[in-house]
Amino acid sequence: MTELIGFAxxxxxxxxxxxxxxxxxxxxxxxxxxxxxxxxxxxxxxGNAVLAAxxxxxxxxxxxxxxxxxxxxxxxxxxxxxxLGVQALADLVRLRRSNAAGAPVHDHARxxxxxxxxxxxxxFRQGLISNLxxxxxxxxxxxxxxxxxxxxxxxxxxxxxxxxxxxxxxxxWYVLVLxxxxxxxxVLHRPGxxxxxxxxxxxxxxxxxxxxxxxx
Numbered sequence: 001m002t003e004l005i006g007f008a009x010x011x012x013x014x015x016x017x018x019x020x021x022x023x024x025x026x027x028x029x030x031x032x033x034x035x036x037x038x039x040x041x042x043x044x045x046x047g048n049a050v051l052a053a054x055x056x057x058x059x060x061x062x063x064x065x066x067x068x069x070x071x072x073x074x075x076x077x078x079x080x081x082x083x084l085g086v087q088a089l090a091d092l093v094r095l096r097r098s099n100a101a102g103a104p105v106h107d108h109a110r111x112x113x114x115x116x117x118x119x120x121x122x123x124f125r126q127g128l129i130s131n132l133x134x135x136x137x138x139x140x141x142x143x144x145x146x147x148x149x150x151x152x153x154x155x156x157x158x159x160x161x162x163x164x165x166x167x168x169x170x171x172x173w174y175v176l177v178l179x180x181x182x183x184x185x186x187v188l189h190r191p192g193x194x195x196x197x198x199x200x201x202x203x204x205x206x207x208x209x210x211x212x213x214x215x216x
Contacts, residue, residue: 004165007148011166014140015173020081020208022177024130027088027201029181030188032119037181039120041174043127048170050132052163055141056156070135074212077133081209084126088202092195136212 021044029037131137141163150158187193 003148003150004161007144007162008165008169010144011169012173014144015166015170019136020130020134020205021127023201023204023208024084024126025174025177026181026197027084027205028123028126029178030194030197030201031088031091032123033189034178034182034185036119036123037178039123040127041178043124043129044131045167045171045174047128047131048137048167051137051141052167055145056159056163073133074135077130077135078209078213080129080133081205081212084130085202085205085207085209088198088205092198092202096195134212 025037025040025044028040145159145162148162150161153161181188188197
């Protein structure tokens with residue numbers, strides 16, 4: 001039990017520290033509404049589940065052992081984060097032009113149903129790809145799991161329990177974030193706030209992508 005509590009404490013610190021997934025979730029919620037935020041979180045959680053299963057199966061160990069494979073994944077993840085950041089900055093430019101022209105900014109909080117469906121699908125895909133292309137997640141599983149030993153369990157069972165606990169804690173965190181965003185939804189869709197968040201998230205995603213690309 002002590003090992004599980006220690007693992008949960010370390011996992012919570014890692015989960016709540018802002019990173020690409022949280023920045024993307026905030027940006028998509030502000031841009032396209034609550035449904036897009038939920039879809040982004042669902043994509044992130046599916047990515048976490050896939051990476052957790054890969055870690056249990058030993059696939060992430062093969063990836064990190066391959067310098068070429070790890071570098072390729074890191075570069076692809078960095079490029080994708082920069083791409084998302086550029087999209088966010090493009091949204092900022094669009095919002096400013098709309099306000100400067102005096103044109104009403106489209107309310108993404110209640111879009112037409114077909115557009116909402118497309119927005120949710122795009123947000124889900126972005127969350128999934130952002131998570132899967134983050135080599136830090138795979139490295140996290142490999143570096144953290146060996147530090148916690150659960151008595152009377154095989155290594156596979158032990159990693160399965162730890163991966164499941166981490167996934168549940170991450171799910172709880174994103175549920176809490178989405179509940180909070182739902183409570184401040186009116187603020188999120190104010191033109192000034194949307195412009196500020198678009199700019200901050202765009203610069204943040206580009207910065208995170210650059211840091212990932214330059215990381216050894």
